[in-house]
Amino acid sequence: MxxxxxxxxxxxxIAPCTGPLVCFTLIGKGDYKIEAVVELYxxxxxxxxxxxxxxxxxxxxxxIEGSSIDRVLxxxxxxxxSTCFVSGxxxxxxxxxVCISYVPAVDRQxxxxxxxxxxxxxYGHSPKSVSYLIAEWQGMTNLCITxxxxxxxxxxxxxxxxxxxxELSKDFVKEANSCPAINVASxxxxxxATGLGLVQAYKxxxxxxxxxxxxxxxxxxxxxxxxxxxxxxxxxxxKEIRINSLRMTIPSAEVYGSLCIDGYYLAQNKWHCxxxxxxxxxx
Numbered sequence: 001m002x003x004x005x006x007x008x009x010x011x012x013x014i015a016p017c018t019g020p021l022v023c024f025t026l027i028g029k030g031d032y033k034i035e036a037v038v039e040l041y042x043x044x045x046x047x048x049x050x051x052x053x054x055x056x057x058x059x060x061x062x063x064i065e066g067s068s069i070d071r072v073l074x075x076x077x078x079x080x081x082s083t084c085f086v087s088g089x090x091x092x093x094x095x096x097x098v099c100i101s102y103v104p105a106v107d108r109q110x111x112x113x114x115x116x117x118x119x120x121x122x123y124g125h126s127p128k129s130v131s132y133l134i135a136e137w138q139g140m141t142n143l144c145i146t147x148x149x150x151x152x153x154x155x156x157x158x159x160x161x162x163x164x165x166x167e168l169s170k171d172f173v174k175e176a177n178s179c180p181a182i183n184v185a186s187x188x189x190x191x192x193a194t195g196l197g198l199v200q201a202y203k204x205x206x207x208x209x210x211x212x213x214x215x216x217x218x219x220x221x222x223x224x225x226x227x228x229x230x231x232x233x234x235x236x237x238x239k240e241i242r243i244n245s246l247r248m249t250i251p252s253a254e255v256y257g258s259l260c261i262d263g264y265y266l267a268q269n270k271w272h273c274x275x276x277x278x279x280x281x282x283x
Contacts, residue, residue: 023144029213074102092124149179198226
């Protein structure tokens, strides 16, 4: 649905109104990370009936592709909208093809806002499917305050000339909720001899490390190639990594949590299997 039908909401006089209540939600990890900013307004003074949804990278707001508009407005008359937000970076901007769903309760005294879509990284590459709850309210009370659950767990297994820096963590949760099981993993590949990371081809010369994140709906990465951050003529012993699969399993009553890899690295003109295949296991 086009957002043009909502422009008149901006032009309407909305004072006097109560608000805004503001919800902040981090979406994505690493080079994918953006932040949803939702402002909730009450035109009648007793219930939320207008939401302004924006996305930002740091302090810079993304805009709707092909325009200078930086927000979508949602209310009871416009419950679902699809559009594409882009960063202000020219060349290869980050994009978020998103469906925004405004879900009021039957009595309209409470509600939620969800987003679902495809989010690229900062360079406009490798879109990931994401789904998040970005706002929740009861009356004029904000229920979307979040907190971080505990410190990350780190380890650095070594395979020949290759070091793998692993970090396991728990995603943000609503303040009133209990912490989930570990559901976020990142792994960086480092050439031990030089201390430099290995990165995807389009990040060579731009990044010293290129951690692969598993998060939200993206619990497996397939067919990733990595190269020395210093370029093909660097002193890195590891010249290339090919990952067939990097997979995280969320722990449950039936299975342990695990991080597994199937891949190879090129060193001294020979391909070697990355071992162990089971990088980490937890309950």
